[in-house]
Amino acid sequence: MENKENILKCALDLFYAKGYDAVGVQEIVEKAGITKPTLYYYFGSKYGLLETLLTTKFQLFSTALRNAAKYDGDVTATLNRVAMAYVKCAMDNQKFYMLLMSMFYLPRENEAYKAVKPLVREFFFIIKKMFEDAKEQLGNMNHREEQFAVGFMGVINCYLIMICEQGEGKEIRITEEVIRSLVHQFMHGINS
Amino acid sequence: MENKENILKCALDLFYAKGYDAVGVQEIVEKAGITKPTLYYYFGSKYGLLETLLTTKFQLFSTALRNAAKYDGDVTATLNRVAMAYVKCAMDNQKFYMLLMSMFYLPRENEAYKAVKPLVREFFFIIKKMFEDAKEQLGNMNHREEQFAVGFMGVINCYLIMICEQGEGKEIRITEEVIRSLVHQFMHGINS
DNA sequence: CAGTTTATATACCGAGCGGTATAATTACGG
């Protein structure tokens, strides 16, 4: 079992650095110090390896977000919880997070995008539902729940990517204060 | 010269649909109805083709934004102008815009990212400078110009990508009113 | 210890990759 996890780790490193399409199976097995049949024994195909990598690691994000996104009557508090949980997951799994981001923006007919598509859907479903539940407090969103969901995650992701870029590789601490200010910016704009 | 532009067009279609790494040179020349040496005569390499495609088409964005981003003492008005110009460019060149977006989020060691990197830098330099010029009106940004630039473009891009996704292929009309509401959301938040 | 399952390596497959040497064709100025 040691090999399997090692392959996943090496694949993540390479996919993160170059992207799924630009990495060959040969490259992965060399980095992992094994041979091709071993990889194919565990994952069946290069695409299967990607799927396994994505679905297993995505569990963390999914459960953390699902817990945080339970609307409790206070929009700001809920948004803060979600943002905290999300940022924590992202920073604890920085490479995986950046891989997810890059794959989310992949062309829609790219094979690798098909692997993230269900994850993206699940993801936005959670956030969108949160905004729907907050209808009472937010008032007439008139069907802008989706726009809000996209915008909210967009603000956070843009910030995280900017930070990740600057502190390339180094460990990054993002304080609760910063997260709260991001949520505040989403709700009240930049000059308030 | 007819061939050259045809190759560029076909390359854009394919890169847009599948991504640079997932498209072979053979595929491009077949779609363009020519043979490989013709492509290599004009562009020297697959990467050279990408560079030519990016730099020529990016001119539009660059000049349009540079004109719109001249700060005139009114932040809201300037942001509106920039957003209008940007959205117009993006919608007039939808495939190219989506290609740019997908490449912007490419892993940093991916070869194709090296081709967009200078464009991205130029792009953000323009937006960042606009926020710096608006210092008098926006007040104490205390070095958050970059964060604002990233956030502003992030909001617009997230919205555009969402729209492009829904109206896949069809022509898209985005009214000035919608753009103004996006700028308003950036400045004053969602519930104002 | 025999039999079976699990795990790994050697050596190979056809196909497609990016790229090119050579030659034929076209366009055009003298």
Place this chain on the structure above:
DNA sequence: CCGTAATTATACCGCTCGGTATATAAACTG
């Protein structure tokens, strides 16, 4: 109408791609 330069095609290069048939080693199971 000839020579030259700009274009385009035929046919090929070595290499890497994703994937596999076969054999072997290790680890359980009875």
